[in-house]
Amino acid sequence: MVEEILPAIPLDSWRPTKETLHRYAQIIGKVALAKGIRRNHWWHMTYRLTARGWTTVALGTATEGPVFTCEFDFFDHVLRISNDRGTREEIPLGGQSVASFYIEAMNGLRNLGVDVELAHPTPFDLPDHGRPFDEDEEHHHYDPVAAQRAFKVQSQVGRILEQFSATYSGKISPVQVFWHTFDLAVQRFSDRKIDMPDSVDPVTREAYSREVISAGFWFGDDKVPAPTFYSYTAPEPTGLAEQPLRPTTALWVPSGSGHSAYLPYDDVRAAADPVGTALGFFQSAYESGSRLAGWDAVGLACHNGITDPVLTSPRLGGPE
Structure with missing residues (x-):
């Protein structure tokens, strides 16, 4: 049996595990932020993909x-510090x-x-942003099969994002897992500085201090209840949402004060060439964002x- 390039990962099939794991990720992400x-x-506080997690x-x-280092291992199903x-x-x-994980992680450190x-x-x-981690007994589901499947999806998407990254020579982020939003993404930057009003919070100010075009994937949430590939340009240039996307099932949707390009993960899975379809998207x-922004x-x-x-040149190779 041929293994699927992109396995199925319906949100409802692992939502309780996802909600618990998201909070685990935030705990250790905040350790990275502090240390x-x-x-x-903010590239110091994100996660990098390994062969195991x-x-x-x-x-x-x-x-x-x-x-x-703190590593989530989705084969041994441990946090390894x-x-x-x-x-x-x-x-x-x-x-x-979440409460016992938090206490054990802090003790382990x-x-x-x-x-x-x-x-x-x-x-x-x-939704429970006001509740301390050490009081959260509500989130306690962890299905190892579901967690490993989700990691397999991230690993494959991570390879696609690395391949996409290889076509850009400017300032570019690593392919990163962002623990606050639980998505996997890579950002391309121009050198154009962005002025923001003093009212903008410090997290946003640093994240968007330069013009950026982001490409990524997330598993879905209450607003977008299915795994989805996405891209956006910030600040959004005029006319972006009128530009064509590939494939034709991709679309621009309102997102925050602008728009994001969305392509359902299941549409990519069903394509004859899933990797080529995601890369084309x-x-x-x-192309649309960079052209309209003048890159x-x-x-x-x-x-x-x-x-x-x-x-x-095809006649020349790399190091041997």
Whole structure:
């Protein structure tokens, strides 16, 4: 039996696990926010995909050790906290409420010599945003099969986003899991600075301090109750929502103060060429946004990850 490139992941099939895992992700994401070396656009606090799950970047500083990472392993189904002294702690993902996971994770960090206090130990932008993590006994579902399937989807989409990233030579983010919104995305930036009023919150100000075109995927939520590929340009140039998208089932939808391009994940799964369909969608949204915003799309293009025009010759290879 041929394995599907993009497995099915209906939102309702794993919603309780997703809601619990989202809060686990926010807990450790807030640890990264507190202990990471700050990077532009908050890149220090996001997760990177591994072959087994998600990992933080290396956290801690040269003067405030230890250096440590936190990895969600969706095969062993543990949070693995490792430090540069060769010791580690493992916290099971199953059989936990958010409250017990939070307490065990904080204890595990302390056991490894990591002193951390979260500035806001509550969920961010979730329905229970006012409830402390250590009081959340409501969210306690973790289906290991569903969690591993969701990671498989993210892993495959992550490969597609990496392939899309290879065609751009300008400032670009890593392919990242954003724990606050629970999506997987990559952002292309121009060097144009964006002026925002003083009333804009500091999180948004840093995230959108430069003109950006984002491409990503999320599993769905109450507003969009199905897994979806998306793209948007910020600030949104005039006329963006009137531009064509590929494939024809993609559409522009109102999102915040502007629009996002949406393409249902199941439409991509059903395509004869799922990878090519997803890449075509991201490229069509980028072409529209970059053209209307006045980017030098030709100068920023990068063929198969190669910037030197001589090396793009089929007669020349890379390092051996």
